[in-house]
Amino acid sequence: MIQAKSYAAQAPGATLAPWQFERREVGPHDVQIEIHYCGVCHSDLHQVNNDWFPGIFPMVPGHEIVGKVIKVGDHVKNFKTGELAGVGCMVDSCQVCENCKADLEQYCLEGSNQTYNSKGRDGQPTYGGYSNTIVVREEFVLHISDKLSLAATAPLLCAGITTYSPLRHWKVGKGHKLAILGLGGLGHMGVKFGVAFGADVTVLSTSASKEKDALALGAQHFVVTKDPAQLAAVKGSFDFILDTVSAEHDMNLYLSLLKTDGTHICVGVPSEAYAVHPFSLLGGRKSLAGSGIGGIKETQEMLDFCAENNITSDIELINMKDIQTAYDRMVKGDVRYRFVIDMATL
Ligand code: NAP
Numbered sequence: 001m002i003q004a005k006s007y008a009a010q011a012p013g014a015t016l017a018p019w020q021f022e023r024r025e026v027g028p029h030d031v032q033i034e035i036h037y038c039g040v041c042h043s044d045l046h047q048v049n050n051d052w053f054p055g056i057f058p059m060v061p062g063h064e065i066v067g068k069v070i071k072v073g074d075h076v077k078n079f080k081t082g083e084l085a086g087v088g089c090m091v092d093s094c095q096v097c098e099n100c101k102a103d104l105e106q107y108c109l110e111g112s113n114q115t116y117n118s119k120g121r122d123g124q125p126t127y128g129g130y131s132n133t134i135v136v137r138e139e140f141v142l143h144i145s146d147k148l149s150l151a152a153t154a155p156l157l158c159a160g161i162t163t164y165s166p167l168r169h170w171k172v173g174k175g176h177k178l179a180i181l182g183l184g185g186l187g188h189m190g191v192k193f194g195v196a197f198g199a200d201v202t203v204l205s206t207s208a209s210k211e212k213d214a215l216a217l218g219a220q221h222f223v224v225t226k227d228p229a230q231l232a233a234v235k236g237s238f239d240f241i242l243d244t245v246s247a248e249h250d251m252n253l254y255l256s257l258l259k260t261d262g263t264h265i266c267v268g269v270p271s272e273a274y275a276v277h278p279f280s281l282l283g284g285r286k287s288l289a290g291s292g293i294g295g296i297k298e299t300q301e302m303l304d305f306c307a308e309n310n311i312t313s314d315i316e317l318i319n320m321k322d323i324q325t326a327y328d329r330m331v332k333g334d335v336r337y338r339f340v341i342d343m344a345t346l
């Protein structure tokens with residue numbers, strides 16, 4: 001077995017602290033990565049806090065992983081030691097169901113195996129990227145360009161693909177009015193992709209202080225959602241709303257901002273269910289939709305798109321020991337715009 005170092009929560013809501021554990025040996029189809037950076041996703045905090053479902057503890061969060069390949073199994077074809085590599089939210093899936101065959105492993109009919117707070121296909125708990133090393137089967141490892149800042153690339157593995165995938169699926173681009181709801185880790189990547197795809201982008205935010213940043217990220221418009229006058233001015237005006245909000249919010253209010261035939265796409269996952277009135281949808285033939293991360297093929301496509309177009313995340317690099325402060329700031333919506341852990345500080 002491989003001895004690994006990490007920061008883990010030993011119980012729901014616990015403060016993260018150093019923890020040593022074992023990872024499996026590198027099998028014939030596995031790649032071992034020395035982790036250099038790991039992004040901090042709001043999903044990490046949701047799961048440490050059991051916001052969605054009872055988690056598996058000890059829990060090592062982290063699913064925005066980048067680093068260097070240090071060992072490959074005998075049958076590995078696409079990775080060599082010394083290369084940069086990344087791992088996102090999934091580490092395995094059945095590979096044979098309809099969805100896996102369609103490159104939609106995230107919707108695997110048997111359930112994809114998540115990078116942490118999940119079990120691998122061997123039945124063993126999975127542990128994530130707040131760690132010095134990880135072993136993953138080749139099919140779930142991504143190629144990372146050396147053209148971009150490695151630390152700022154890490155968040156592409158979750159925040160990047162989670163916003164890229166729905167914008168591609170709904171073919172959002174020129175001629176569309178796109179609203180990004182919530183300017184955090186996912187939201188700021190949604191702005192970058194929306195702008196890159198040619199959409200007219202509005203940021204809908206509870207934080208008036210983020211206006212300057214939103215415009216610097218490329219958004220054309222900024223609306224403070226706490227100001228009724230600003231909200232009234234954009235009523236019925238968007239083709240799409242990409243909803244990245246991590247806490248409860250009034251879905252009926254935001255649906256009223258869509259045009260006829262507009263689509264509200266949920267990617268944010270608050271702990272409570274939404275209350276949606278049918279009138280909010282039928283008046284204007286509106287759609288309420290959702291999207292989960294993206295398949296491996298599309299994640300590689302997104303990473304290649306980012307390398308070609310010089311797109312990375314705007315990050316604050318932190319020491320491992322400061323993770324709790326980062327979580328506290330994330331809860332307050334004070335992320336500018338993704339925390340990334342420097343694993344050299346583990
Ligand atoms: P984040 O960085 O904390 O950003 C969330 C943003 O939502 C905040 O910065 C804030 O932006 C806004 N917000 C927070 N509380 C709000 C409230 N009560 N009402 C309105 N807006 C509020 O989080 P993240 O990492 O981007 O993740 C966002 C959500 O997506 C999380 O729930 C996460 O679990 C989920 N997620 C889903 C997927 C998927 O596959 N679908 C993948 C990754 C993450 P403003 O200050 O601009 O209002």
Ligand code: ZN
Pocket residue numbers: 041042043044063089158159
């Ligand atoms: Zn995530």
